[in-house]
Amino acid sequence: xxxxxxxxxxxxxxxxxxxxxxxxxxxxxxxxxxxxxxxxxxxxxxxxxxxxxxxxxxxxxxxxxxxxxxxxxxxxxxxxxxxxxxxxxxxxxxxxxxxxxxxxxxxxxxxxxxxxxxx
Numbered sequence: 026x027x028x029x030x031x032x033x034x035x036x037x038x039x040x041x042x043x044x045x046x047x048x049x050x051x052x053x054x055x056x057x058x059x060x061x062x063x064x065x066x067x068x069x070x071x072x073x074x075x076x077x078x079x080x081x082x083x084x085x086x087x088x089x090x091x092x093x094x095x096x097x098x099x100x101x102x103x104x105x106x107x108x109x110x111x112x113x114x115x116x117x118x119x120x121x122x123x124x125x126x127x128x129x130x131x132x133x134x135x136x137x138x139x140x141x142x143x144x
Contacts (some may be wrong), residue, residue: 065115
């Protein structure tokens with residue numbers, strides 16, 4: 026939560042770091058304004074959806090499965106909201122969700138857990 030407030034402060038107070046207005050990459054040049062194409066929010070929503078779908082439900086209660094169905098809707102609903110956020114927030118969200126997905130899936134492999142010293 027602290028990181029999100031830092032990103033918002035940088036995106037809306039240009040005097041802290043004026044480079045946020047011109048240091049974007051690819052199609053978004055201004056990290057303080059929303060992504061003009063909407064690609065970042067859609068990718069972030071899909072990445073969040075993949076994170077939710079990749080959690081296992083083996084042995085879970087029926088109530089938990091109902092909550093999971095509800096949670097699969099949230100990333101899709103949030104995409105239009107994220108389209109109004111600065112591109113810096115969407116880049117942060119996309120990277121964080123991607124790292125979370127990679128780590129969650131890496132721990133499914135016995136070889137990785139053994140390398141990390143986790144039984």
